[in-house]
Amino acid sequence: MTSPHVVLVGPPGAGKTTVGGLLARALHVELYDADAEVERTAGTTIPELFRTHGEEHFRHLEHETVTRLLATDAVVSLGGGAVLHPGTREALRGHTVVYLDVDVEEALVRVSRSEERPLLAGDPAARLAALVAERRPVYEAVATAVVRTNDRSPQNVAEEILALLSARARHTASTTAAAGSPAPVGDPAPADTPTPAGSTVPAGTAGDAGGRTSDAETAGRIGVPGAPGRIGVPGAPGRISVAGANPYDVVVGHDLGAEVVDLVGSDASRVLVVHAPATVDRARRLGDALSAAGREVVLHEVPDAEAAKTIDVVARCWDRLGEHRFGRQDVVVAVGGGATTDVAGFVAASWLRGVRLVNVPTTLLGMVDAALGGKTGINTAAGKNLVGAFHPPAGVVCDLAALTTLPAADLRAGLAEVVKAGFIADERILDLVEADGGAAAQDPASPVLRELVQRAVAVKARVVGEDLREAGLREILNYGHTLAHAIERTEAYSWRHGDAVAVGMVFAAELAHAAGMLDAAVVDRHRKVLSLLGLPTTYRGDRWPELHDAMARDKKVRDDALRFVVLTDIAEPTVLRAPTPEQLRAAYSAVSA
Numbered sequence: 001m002t003s004p005h006v007v008l009v010g011p012p013g014a015g016k017t018t019v020g021g022l023l024a025r026a027l028h029v030e031l032y033d034a035d036a037e038v039e040r041t042a043g044t045t046i047p048e049l050f051r052t053h054g055e056e057h058f059r060h061l062e063h064e065t066v067t068r069l070l071a072t073d074a075v076v077s078l079g080g081g082a083v084l085h086p087g088t089r090e091a092l093r094g095h096t097v098v099y100l101d102v103d104v105e106e107a108l109v110r111v112s113r114s115e116e117r118p119l120l121a122g123d124p125a126a127r128l129a130a131l132v133a134e135r136r137p138v139y140e141a142v143a144t145a146v147v148r149t150n151d152r153s154p155q156n157v158a159e160e161i162l163a164l165l166s167a168r169a170r171h172t173a174s175t176t177a178a179a180g181s182p183a184p185v186g187d188p189a190p191a192d193t194p195t196p197a198g199s200t201v202p203a204g205t206a207g208d209a210g211g212r213t214s215d216a217e218t219a220g221r222i223g224v225p226g227a228p229g230r231i232g233v234p235g236a237p238g239r240i241s242v243a244g245a246n247p248y249d250v251v252v253g254h255d256l257g258a259e260v261v262d263l264v265g266s267d268a269s270r271v272l273v274v275h276a277p278a279t280v281d282r283a284r285r286l287g288d289a290l291s292a293a294g295r296e297v298v299l300h301e302v303p304d305a306e307a308a309k310t311i312d313v314v315a316r317c318w319d320r321l322g323e324h325r326f327g328r329q330d331v332v333v334a335v336g337g338g339a340t341t342d343v344a345g346f347v348a349a350s351w352l353r354g355v356r357l358v359n360v361p362t363t364l365l366g367m368v369d370a371a372l373g374g375k376t377g378i379n380t381a382a383g384k385n386l387v388g389a390f391h392p393p394a395g396v397v398c399d400l401a402a403l404t405t406l407p408a409a410d411l412r413a414g415l416a417e418v419v420k421a422g423f424i425a426d427e428r429i430l431d432l433v434e435a436d437g438g439a440a441a442q443d444p445a446s447p448v449l450r451e452l453v454q455r456a457v458a459v460k461a462r463v464v465g466e467d468l469r470e471a472g473l474r475e476i477l478n479y480g481h482t483l484a485h486a487i488e489r490t491e492a493y494s495w496r497h498g499d500a501v502a503v504g505m506v507f508a509a510e511l512a513h514a515a516g517m518l519d520a521a522v523v524d525r526h527r528k529v530l531s532l533l534g535l536p537t538t539y540r541g542d543r544w545p546e547l548h549d550a551m552a553r554d555k556k557v558r559d560d561a562l563r564f565v566v567l568t569d570i571a572e573p574t575v576l577r578a579p580t581p582e583q584l585r586a587a588y589s590a591v592s593a
């Protein structure tokens, strides 16, 4: 089926027509500007169409025009409001759609230089701000990639899109070339053993939740607009929304006790505050605030770190809830790192088949990863996080002051998940770390760390908002985790999770390189960024059988075939299915100390 090389969406002033022209020239194809096509077909201007027939009539004509243009082999630029038509959104499924993101101030400067825009009549600044606020989630929903245009020349933006298109073409080519039967899970075979080639799955396409769930093999690309202003300006608490059946916010700031009291709400009679030994003071302070607000507070300490994630600890929590007659309207508040929020979350998910959960993460890793997204759970003898439930919190409150008491090694471990967000979706994270050799990222009081937190949260929020139950896209958050969880189990959970993830990401990058999918330069960048932060990039070289056995129990395994989230470039995650024993061996040997 003929399809445009790329469809550009975005608000007025995003540069769709200018960038579209450059792309069309570079690709030697036509540029179709949907607005111009509507005018040509209607034989009048858009302002005139609005005046004489109204917006609804215009949207109808626009939808028909876009449907026609989507059957061309061109570059297509859509009018700012085209995506408001449900039929147009539907028609965009399966196409490569790039959202050109721009801040309102810059868009305003650009549109003030151009022709009449009916929807901006009156107070253009206010109208544009309202339009962008209304439409941004829709652009993000239809887009397969988001490209920032602020402070960038149209040429520079076009180059980024061309690079995206060629990476996508490489995916398609490698998928076609590498399709093969799944390799059985087992130790790497000797080099001369014939084995099926590893196969890759291309990144997702526009708004294709249906396709993702039916295939369950696709990890998608996610572009993250990510200017700090979009997710909260430095100095004010950032508030990042997580979409879903029950949307909630992640608040990032200081002195946020009142947020917790609000989130618990006045319907609750009782609150179980679950905390780690290291967070008892913070838990007590929150408990006092909740008591002052009229709630009965039960403080409950769980063991430190991974020792908290057991069925015995869960059972003790259930006992406390039973003793205090917790009902359906009562609440669990988790105060601690990822281990605490994981176990407390599972308690909340299972008590009376689910009560309200408020997460107050006190580690960096908890703030950027564990406390949001709804994955709760515990470990079993067979492996990490094997029992649990998806139970999203009612809200997540990240008080950055907690990071000042966090041991440096735990802060570093959290940075591994921040870096993960950088590699899978937001390169600016990597740039920020590299800018000063990783120093500011490790300073709990620095604005850089705050921006890193907000950016990493924004990445996770967007992914889990689209795919709570890991039907496809969410797998990208597991980057580096297949080997990481195996290392943690092999080391009897004496390794920090983030440290294991750091090694796991280098392994995944080496694996993608061995499979011919990733340039050596990107693999090197993994080592560089992680080393700047003092994170490990190697592991002992004599543990392959144990590691392989643990990886064979990974949740991503399908039909007994190992599956790894890998990159084909920065912010280009995909899934490598059934890598060959040679590829696995090459990657393991490359990370062996």
Ligand SMILES: NC(=O)c1ccc[n+]([C@@H]2O[C@H](COP(=O)([O-])OP(=O)(O)OC[C@H]3O[C@@H](n4cnc5c(N)ncnc54)[C@H](O)[C@@H]3O)[C@@H](O)[C@H]2O)c1
Pocket (backbone or CB within 6 Å): 276, 277, 278, 279, 304, 305, 306, 309, 336, 337, 338, 339, 340, 342, 362, 363, 364, 365, 366, 369, 370, 371, 372, 373, 374, 375, 376, 385, 402, 403, 405, 406, 407, 410, 413, 414, 497, 498
């Ligand atoms: N559910 C998810 O989506 C998800 C995501 C990522 C990680 N995780 C899980 O999270 C866990 C790792 O989380 P983590 O790195 O936060 O580890 P952690 O919970 O073990 O905390 C690390 C250490 O810091 C201490 N601590 C916590 N807050 C402190 C503070 N403010 N000051 C001083 N000490 C403090 C803890 O008691 C612990 O000793 C793993 O079990 C991992 O599997 C879950």
Ligand SMILES: O=C(O)C(=O)C[C@@H](O)[C@H](O)[C@H](O)COP(=O)(O)O
Pocket (backbone or CB within 6 Å): 369, 373, 375, 384, 385, 417, 470, 474, 475, 477, 478, 481, 555
């Ligand atoms: O939220 C997710 O999804 C993740 O994969 C985030 C990971 O960083 C996290 O460690 C998660 O707990 C792993 O989940 P699992 O399902 O692989 O156990």
